[in-house]
Amino acid sequence: MPQFAFSVPxxxxxxxxxxxxxxLRSQGPGIAVALLDASGDPRVRALADAHDDWLSYRRHGPDGGQSDAIIEGWKNVPGDWLGWLNADDILMPGALDRVRARLAEAPDLDVIYGHSSIIDETGATTGYHFNVEPPGPRLLQAGIISQPSCFFRRAVCEGVGGVNADLHYTMDWDLWIRMYEAGAKFDFVEAAMSMVLWGEDTKTASLNKRRRSELQDIISRHAPEAAQSGTFRAFLVHAAADRVWPAGLRERVRRRLRRSGPSVFGIRADGLVQPGAQLFLAHYDAEPKTGLVLEFDSDPGGLRVSGDALPDEIARAGKTIEIRLSPALAGGETLSLQLVPEPGSTVRFLSAAWR
Known part of the structure; x- marks a missing residue:
């Protein structure tokens, strides 16, 4: 049975x-968590106090940055498999059970990762991380792994030198590449393993000089020469869309750029709802959730919604479908919904918000 060590910088x-x-606490036994707090914020300390009986290691005070904190955490907690979550990353219920099940089938795997749901600042789900794909050479030129949904052997990580403490923005991609080039056995699980915030203040939306420098260094060393300029340009366009462009322009450009993008669980990169579309939703609030509002870019018309918690009431108004859940969804549980569009429809999913 694998034992997991997690850092939370x-x-x-x-x-x-x-x-x-x-x-993390909901993942069951066999997990040791280190909380590395450089915030100086009393709310972080109070939260750590509330979980003090469970945390394996905690430190409050300055550190050398995110990468340094991740390394510190792993050094101070046991576990033969590693992972990390940032303060705005959330594991899906049962994520580590999926890793355990995969290792029971293939015990020689070194890196296991899956999909991520995307959430906004309100906690509403807005889609999936559409760049995630199974392992292969494209890893050398694109961010095809969502870091919070990736778990890997300590021995393999340490064998390639571990996380580079000098990197602030690209330490995850750099680590994946070094493990991949060292011959580590990667595996992809077709499941949503985490919820990740994509917002204007997240690090991946930054256009600053340090991030540009880190990206250029990795791309120039690993990506095929013919793909280097296009790869770097794609990162800049994504960052500009998140931080610079006005909201209206941002959404129009995103939709156009993503029109030919991949689909994840039947939701295309631009939000188009395709036959067989599925949403996997979860929360960790103390109070069960009794309702959900689905928002689309146009009137969803004849779109049918079904799921494992069957709705006992559906109200449709304009571009939204409001669902009352029966039974209510408790914290740490997953709600699976199926969206069935009318043939030929072009309705696009925008968000799913708890009520």
Missing amino acids: VGSWHPFLAASIAS
Whole structure:
């Protein structure tokens, strides 16, 4: 049975941090968690106090940055498999059970990863991380792995030198590449393993000089020469869309760029709902959720919604479908919904928000 060691570096307080810790705690036995708090915020310390009986290691005070904190955490907690969550990352219920099950089938695997749901600042689900794909050479030129949904052997990580403490933005991609080039056995699980915030203040939306430098270095060393300029340009366009462009322009450009993008669980990169579309939703609040509002870019018309918690009431108004859940969804459980569009329809999914 694999034992997991997790680092949770905290540079500043984030409202999702409580859910992040709760999501780790919900994974069951066989997990040791280190909380590395450089925030100086009393709310982080209070949250750590509330989980003090469970945390394996905690440190409050300055550190050398996120990568340094991740390394510190792993050094101070046991576990032959590693992972890390930032303060705004949340594991899906049962994520580590999926890793355990895969290892029971293929015990020689070194890296296991899956999909991520994307959430906004309110906690509403807005889609999936559409760049994630099975392992292969494209890893050398694109971020095809979602870091919070990736878990790997300590021995393999340490064998390639571990996380590079000098990197601030690309330490995950750099680590994946070094393990891949060293011959580590990667595996992809077709499941949503985490919820990841994509917002204007997240690090991946940054256009600053340090991030540009780190990206250029990795791309120039690993990506095929013919693909280097296009790869770097794609990162810049994504960052500009998140931080610079006005909201209206941002959504129009995103939709156009993603029109030919991949689909994850039947939701295309631009939000188009395709036959067989599925949403996997979860929360970690103390109070069960009794309702859900689905929002689309146009009137969903004849779109049918079904799921494992059958709705006992559906109200449709304009571009939304409101669902009342029966039974209510408790924290740490997953709701699976199926969306069945009318043939030929072009309705696009925008968000799913708890009520």
